Amino acid sequence: MLIELLEKIFPTLNDRNSRQEVKNRLKLVLAHDRSDLTPQMIESMRQEILAVMSKYVDLDSDAMDFTLENRSRVTSLVANLPILRVKPEFYTVKGEGISQETPVEDLPEISIDESAIGDLQGTSELGNENF
Amino acid sequence: MGRVIVITSGKGGVGKTTTTANIGMALAQRNRKVVVVDADFGLRNLDLLLGLENRVVYTAVDVLSGQCRLEQALVKDKRRGNLVLLPAAQNRTKDSVNPAQMRQLISALTKVFDYVLVDSPAGIEMGFQNAIAAATEAIVVTTPEISAVRDADRVIGLLEANNIKKSGLIINRIRPKMVAVNDMMSVDDVTEILAIPLLGVVPDDEKVIVSTNKGEPLVLSGTPTQAGTAFENIARRLDGERVEFLDLTVKDDFLSKIKNFFTRSI
Numbered sequence: 001m002l003i004e005l006l007e008k009i010f011p012t013l014n015d016r017n018s019r020q021e022v023k024n025r026l027k028l029v030l031a032h033d034r035s036d037l038t039p040q041m042i043e044s045m046r047q048e049i050l051a052v053m054s055k056y057v058d059l060d061s062d063a064m065d066f067t068l069e070n071r072s073r074v075t076s077l078v079a080n081l082p083i084l085r086v087k088p089e090f091y092t093v094k095g096e097g098i099s100q101e102t103p104v105e106d107l108p109e110i111s112i113d114e115s116a117i118g119d120l121q122g123t124s125e126l127g128n129e130n131f
Numbered sequence: 132m133g134r135v136i137v138i139t140s141g142k143g144g145v146g147k148t149t150t151t152a153n154i155g156m157a158l159a160q161r162n163r164k165v166v167v168v169d170a171d172f173g174l175r176n177l178d179l180l181l182g183l184e185n186r187v188v189y190t191a192v193d194v195l196s197g198q199c200r201l202e203q204a205l206v207k208d209k210r211r212g213n214l215v216l217l218p219a220a221q222n223r224t225k226d227s228v229n230p231a232q233m234r235q236l237i238s239a240l241t242k243v244f245d246y247v248l249v250d251s252p253a254g255i256e257m258g259f260q261n262a263i264a265a266a267t268e269a270i271v272v273t274t275p276e277i278s279a280v281r282d283a284d285r286v287i288g289l290l291e292a293n294n295i296k297k298s299g300l301i302i303n304r305i306r307p308k309m310v311a312v313n314d315m316m317s318v319d320d321v322t323e324i325l326a327i328p329l330l331g332v333v334p335d336d337e338k339v340i341v342s343t344n345k346g347e348p349l350v351l352s353g354t355p356t357q358a359g360t361a362f363e364n365i366a367r368r369l370d371g372e373r374v375e376f377l378d379l380t381v382k383d384d385f386l387s388k389i390k391n392f393f394t395r396s397i
């Protein structure tokens with residue numbers, strides 16, 4: 001009798017969540033029902049999208065997400081694809097082509113005059129007077 | 132020209148026929164001329180819920196085959212003369228009628244009646260197709276349970292595909308106590324998911340069973356009931372009135388207040 005009273009006062013967490021659980025299940029099931037996309041179609045789309053992405057970036061295949069969502073009767077395909085790195089052929093940091101190097105003969109002549117070190121002309125970038 | 136409204140759900144047993152009978156009677160009480168059409172060929176029940184089962188002589192099938200005139204098949208309710216029933220055949224199946232024939236029947240009815248309410252069978256096959264054939268509006272009935280909502284969603288999609296643009300949702304058999312402890316979806320939960328306008332909310336009420344036992348729609352009862360009032364409000368909204376939704380929240384007693392206090396803090 002006391003246990004029943006206690007159970008009434010402290011309902012278990014399971015009961016509390018069944019309303020949220022049914023909403024989540026329904027939203028997922030309806031997103032699929034409404035989209036009229038067969039599981040095969042979704043899987044093909046997923047493979048092809050990954051193939052396109054993989055031309056440009058390396059993806060973290062364990063952490064990726066590919067789901068259907070539905071809001072106000074419009075279905076969206078939502079993909080979360082964590083990018084590990086851009087594929088090396090697309091690096092833009094080193095300019096045109098990293099493998100191309102200017103031949104030594106074409107480089108300009110650069111020399112250094114040790115005694116002239118420290119003779120500044122004008123002010124430095126920071127705007128201080130000559131030191 | 133009367134309004135043709137189909138009452139449908141997808142799922143069986145959620146309250147389409149009860150809703151049709153009660154809304155039909157409520158509209159008749161507002162002095163509208165109403166015909167309720169039972170489109171559940173082979174498993175008719177609208178006659179039972181209205182208590183008119185002993186007065187069914189001819190059915191829609193007889194009219195279509197020329198065995199009788201339409202007026203002979205219509206059963207007038209003795210309690211409210213402006214409510215009339217067109218019964219379905221019990222000894223046939225849903226394939227005995229096709230959509231073109233339904234359109235023919237209903238277009239004849241719209242010339243005389245303000246409201247033509249078509250009680251659809253469960254499912255999405257020929258029976259459903261027949262029921263929606265002549266309709267320009269729909270009432271989708273669901274309960275706040277996962278299967279009913281899923282089926283209602285499918286039906287809503289089919290209605291849109293069949294060019295029935297005006298749909299209203301009725302959430303039937305809601306239990307406010309269960310909603311309050313998060314054991315049942317709320318009205319907002321269901322309307323958010325189905326995303327069509329809400330027409331009415333009817334609470335679970337044992338008196339509905341008593342009313343079907345007697346063949347007396349709840350709206351006829353002398354003493355007001357929550358479910359009966361809900362159906363009357365739906366009829367008023369169909370007529371264009373703006374009616375507030377009933378406050379179905381549980382009245383808290385002391386023990387519930389203590390329980391709510393503890394559950395909130397967990």
